[in-house]
Amino acid sequence: MSRSATGTIFSIQSLAEEERIPLKFLEQILLILRKGGIMHSRRGAGGGYQLVRPATRITVGEILELVDGPIELLPDGNSLSPGLTSAFQELQGEMQAWLTKMTLADVMQREQLRGAVSFDI
Amino acid sequence: MSRSATGTIFSIQSLAEEERIPLKFLEQILLILRKGGIMHSRRGAGGGYQLVRPATRITVGEILELVDGPIELLPDGNSLSPGLTSAFQELQGEMQAWLTKMTLADVMQREQLRGAVSFDI
DNA sequence: GAAAATCCAGACAAAATTAATAGGGAATCT
DNA sequence: AGATTCCCTATTAATTTTGTCTGGATTTTC
Numbered sequence: 001m002s003r004s005a006t007g008t009i010f011s012i013q014s015l016a017e018e019e020r021i022p023l024k025f026l027e028q029i030l031l032i033l034r035k036g037g038i039m040h041s042r043r044g045a046g047g048g049y050q051l052v053r054p055a056t057r058i059t060v061g062e063i064l065e066l067v068d069g070p071i072e073l074l075p076d077g078n079s080l081s082p083g084l085t086s087a088f089q090e091l092q093g094e095m096q097a098w099l100t101k102m103t104l105a106d107v108m109q110r111e112q113l114r115g116a117v118s119f120d121i
Numbered sequence: 122m123s124r125s126a127t128g129t130i131f132s133i134q135s136l137a138e139e140e141r142i143p144l145k146f147l148e149q150i151l152l153i154l155r156k157g158g159i160m161h162s163r164r165g166a167g168g169g170y171q172l173v174r175p176a177t178r179i180t181v182g183e184i185l186e187l188v189d190g191p192i193e194l195l196p197d198g199n200s201l202s203p204g205l206t207s208a209f210q211e212l213q214g215e216m217q218a219w220l221t222k223m224t225l226a227d228v229m230q231r232e233q234l235r236g237a238v239s240f241d242i
Numbered sequence: 243g244a245a246a247a248t249c250c251a252g253a254c255a256a257a258a259t260t261a262a263t264a265g266g267g268a269a270t271c272t
Numbered sequence: 273a274g275a276t277t278c279c280c281t282a283t284t285a286a287t288t289t290t291g292t293c294t295g296g297a298t299t300t301t302c
Contacts (some may be wrong), residue, residue: 011277025262031279044270045276050180060208087181091219098212110204131294132247143292152249166246 002104004108009106029067036066055108061099071095125176125229132169146224176229182220188233192216 004011012030016023030049033039040052049082051058064071073088074080081089124131132153137144151202152171154160161173172179185192194216195201201209 013277024264025280027264028280029302039203042270043276044272046271047269047277048280059284064289080227081232082226085231085255086231087228087237091216091223094215095212095218098215102208102212107202107204107208110207110253111202112204134247145293146291148248149250155248162248163300164248164298165244167301168247168299170248 002108004051004104006051006054009042009048009050014047032066035064036062038062038066043044056105058104060102060104060107061096063104064099071099123229124173125225127172127175130163130169151198153187154184157181157183159187164169176225179225180221180224181225181228182217184225185220192220 002008005014012027013023015021016026019076025104030039030041034041034049038058039054041047041049061071071092073092074085078085123129124136133148134144136142137147140147151162152162155170157161159173159179160170162168162170182192192213194213195206199206
């Protein structure tokens with residue numbers, strides 16, 4: 001019963017129990033994901049959350065940026081030398097590229113290959 | 122008068138003044154680099170620090186690991202799903218590869234290209 | 243022996259990060 | 273109306289990180 005299938009709807013509570021995450025904690029994360037355009041929600045009885053797009057079109061980078069904020073190796077007002085700054089910008093670019101290629105579907109496939117616990121979100 | 126030339130010796134104090142870093146702070150860093158086998162030091166009058174190897178054979182990753190500890194995207198006792206863990210391990214591997222290819226000489230060349238402040242260490 | 247310089251262990255505070263908790267408000271279904 | 277479920281803001285607590293400072297001890301040169 002994969003919650004990562006596009007149409008599947010589920011409640012915060014049910015997911016919180018399965019993953020053993022505090023309900024109020026999970027609530028905040030899902031809220032962020034909805035505002036970020038990754039999930040859709042419906043209130044009231046029978047409501048819940050569901051993915052807006054198929055997992056093949058949701059990237060890890062997208063989720064990470066929403067939840068953790070922008071991926072930046074360099075601090076905002078960085079005092080590093082221009083050469084180091086340039087180098088780290090390059091690395092950061094490579095990380096971004098990777099994070100943009102890696103989709104939620106890719107990650108879920110890796111769960112399968114490892115044959116372990118089922119994973120959702 | 123580049124301090125990154127292999128033979129050049131300099132004192133903590135002179136570098137601290139130039140870079141406007143607290144002397145005692147810089148001292149700790151240089152100490153780490155020496156223990157890590159990147160720098161050599163000589164005590165007493167006329168002593169100081171110098172690079173052991175040419176900058177072409179010192180990598181940014183080496184320095185970073187010494188100063189900041191191991192580069193790890195995943196926390197030590199990570200509770201992530203196996204699929205996510207696997208994915209992040211892959212990314213971490215790519216970062217490591219990049220950091221191992223990028224040498225101090227490469228960084229210094231970028232300083233030149235940007236024509237800005239001279240940079241040492 | 244005096245001066246110059248590194249060596250070393252530890253204490254400290256401010257800031258940032260992370261995880262969690264709290265308490266109600268608003269919409270929707272039956 | 274009442275139950276269900278998401279919505280929203282704020283606060284707390286614990287931990288880690290970062291930068292800095294203290295106070296010497298040791299080695300080397302002159």
